[in-house]
Amino acid sequence: MDIQQIEQNTFGYYQAGFHCAEAILQAITEAFGAKEQANIPNMASAFCGGVGGTKQDICGALTGGLMAIGVLCGRQTPDKDLRDVKALASDLRAQFLAEYGSTQCQAVLNKLGQQEHAMKCKALTAHVAGVLAQLLLEKGLAL
Template sequence: MKKDLEAILDKYIALFDARKLNCAETTLMVMCEYMGVDSPLVPRIATAFGGGLAGTQSVCGVVTGALMAAGICAGREVGGDQAPARELGSEFISGFVAERGALTCMGLTGVNMRDPVAMEEFRAPGGGHDVICNNCVRWACRYMAAKIDQRD
């Protein structure tokens, strides 16, 4: 029986909003709970990916978190076929860019995350974090959940 994705999203988005998780951690934790994966490596394995690869505003942490989930779902054992995970990841990236318009934090937000004043405005209630980042997490997790459900 599949878990309630929306309830899982709400639980982890609340932690994301409270700055207890970053975007990559949030996305990976949502997907792991949805898939029934429990590992002491989660969220730790995703920590350095937040803020666009270690806060550099490169590839969005939501994307990297979703790609880690793709690996958990469709990844290979040593010497196995990597095509299923790559296909799932490639489809996700194409869908994300088509839906969100960019792949990088800077491209998605337009905000210099190293500027404390800009970040305070961005993280204010109703600001860019709520409108952009939360919606990216929600879209990515819904997309990945649908793809995972198709595989089952």
């Protein structure tokens, strides 16, 4: 699987009815071998549309990506070092912010402009999945 396929899978999950956070979490964890993890994608269900559909908080695509980082690289014991997870999360956030100007759902929607059937959100979510996949590959995770 390559980054383009991850983007296509993310878009496909969104198109099939999952929302932004669910779609990216599902596609990334599948691509990097964690699809058997419990509670994927339902652990992301409350994060759609800026948390609960309010559009007031963090974009669901970014939230789902951050959750995928946690699933793939997070710790299960409190003594594990968090530097790598924090660096990945910070890098994803920085790239998102540089591209979209904000991490807030409504601000991102305003930048995207008019859309039908959330097509621009679907494309954004797929793109963020590609960015995250590249970051994970650079950190040494294998597809």
